Amino acid sequence: MNNPILLIIQREFLSRVRKKTFLLVTILGPLVFAALLIVPGILASMPEDDKNIIVLDEATLIIPEEGRGEYHLEYLDPRENDFRTAKKFFSESAYDALLYIPSGENWDPDFIKNNILLFGKEDPSINMVQFLDGILEDRLNKQKLLRNGVDPEVVAQSATQVSIQSYTVGEEGEEEQQSATGLKMGLGYIAGFFIYFFIFFYSVMVMRGVIEEKSSRIVEVIISSVRPFQLMMGKILGIGSVGVVQFIIWVVLSGGIYLAATTLLFQEALAEQAAAGPGAAEAASIQGFEVFDQLRSINFPLIIGGFIFYFFAGYFLYSAMFAALGSAIDQEADSQQFMLPVTVPMIIAILTAANVIQDPNGSYAFWMSMIPFTAPISMMIRLPFGIPIWQVFVSGAILIGTFFAMVALAGKIYRVGILMYGKKITWKELYKWLRH
Known part of the structure; x- marks a missing residue:
């Protein structure tokens, strides 16, 4: 393995997965998340005291x-x-x-x-x-x-309740499907939140890794063997691979916990329906078919593929910026003045998620999913609603192009800042490095 980037990726990956904190967070993460989902439901279903x-x-x-x-x-x-x-x-x-x-x-x-x-x-x-x-x-x-x-x-007899059944029609007029708006809203918001969490979490991890190596002067030894750009890309890809492994483990464990919990709840529901009589069982069966029809109207392969793409693309985009910021400062406490402007687009995207959900095909939702710094979150919120596929490709192309441009700019900052110590860095100074 002579490629220096691969060596750095291996070092970053192994140094993190061997830590006890990695194992602890990886195992406890799904348990905590499952508890946050299941425990409130159990508590809410418990009858109040008389x-x-x-x-x-x-x-x-x-x-x-x-x-x-x-x-x-x-x-x-x-x-x-x-x-x-x-x-x-x-x-x-x-x-x-x-x-x-x-x-x-x-x-x-x-x-x-x-x-x-x-x-x-x-x-x-x-x-x-x-x-x-x-x-x-x-x-x-x-x-x-x-x-x-x-x-x-x-x-009372004149009162009328209207229940509008919404459907989606294909471009060629094929058979209509129930749109499951409520399910799509929940799925979109959860997907957008997870994208926000993972991008921010692992991008900050990249910045901290750069600061640690710089403050301990280890980077001076590493730079003697590899170029600064190779070091930056190796760190980004290495920590990204840690995120992928951790995410896969979380999905498997969370899925197992969820299936076990839903199986138990389903068995209890069946017992209650059997005790209630055949009418309740028939009503539950009809409701189950309605839920199945709603699930069929959601393009899960597109959502899963979109989640993988926007996670990696968003992570690479933001981690490049965070790596550049980490190289420009000596202590993590100095990062606050730079982190807020960088993370504002993500914060705006997650805070205005309700606007996107309310009108996923509106102008606001469209442009939020085209702006590369907000696209990972906003597009993931829109995907369950079945948006035109060309918008996904255009958004993805813009995001990839912005990533390459940002890597080039971040590389300039990283090359200058990684060996600079004891100087208070300002935005004006960063601009000079970009022009260098």
Whole structure:
């Protein structure tokens, strides 16, 4: 192996994968990520403790049977109790909350809705407030209708909910497919976030590696055997290969954890459906077919291929810039003034991801996916929505061209900065190096 770049790649790769921190992060990363996905769902599915709510309903809005599930409503007789006595009774009781509904003058719904009070021994949960809001809004709406001579039943029967089914049609008018907009939104955002995380994480790793070698003066020995440009490219490719290995391990471990968790949850769901009867099983089967149809409408090979390409292209682009920055400074603390301008495009892309998701074929989304510094994130967000393939090729070509141009510019900075010590570097100084 006489190629110096290959030797540097090997050195960078082996020096990192042999570290205990690499093994620790590689193994714990998927576990932490899986926990972030699974644990909130498990906690959300756990039933809340039963809550006992005492109600003083002077407006007689709530029907006694309207308590539900974990919320048990018990009533004080408004003919024998007022707000003061109800509050005193609540403070001395074991009830969790007190709901007070005033009658006002002539039982005016507008007055009532603005003067309903809820007291708790602890802060009332959002679920409790939403539960009570739902009951009271329904009852007050009916009262308003009756006061205006409108039968609430007629209004209820006239209410119409529209559910628009969206489809995609091929260029040649082939069979339509369900578009699965919600699934594509989630997939696009997750893909964009992962691209952002990996590019930033491994590019910073390149910068730190350059700073460490420069501060320890090891680079002076290495430069005597290889050219600065070869050292920079070897470091970029070596750390990139570490990222690829780590990412593959993460995908395999995360996939295994996800399959195991979903299998257990699926078995529990099947048991619940069997207990619920054949009707529930049939409804679940129909829902499963709908999800399958939605998955079929997504071009997963394009998304996977796009993720691999934009990860490597984005990483090479940003790692070249970070390597140049690392060569220009002596300590990592000095990097802050240079890092922000370099990372601003990525930050803007991830912060405006919602704009791209809301209109993936709009002008903003299009130009964000064409600008090379934001394309890795914005294009990955757009890919699940089935954008024209020519846009992918144009975006990729611009990104590759920008990468080669950036490598040439970064090489100029790296060549000068890697052997320069003790000088405070400014943007003006970097510009001089580029012209050198």
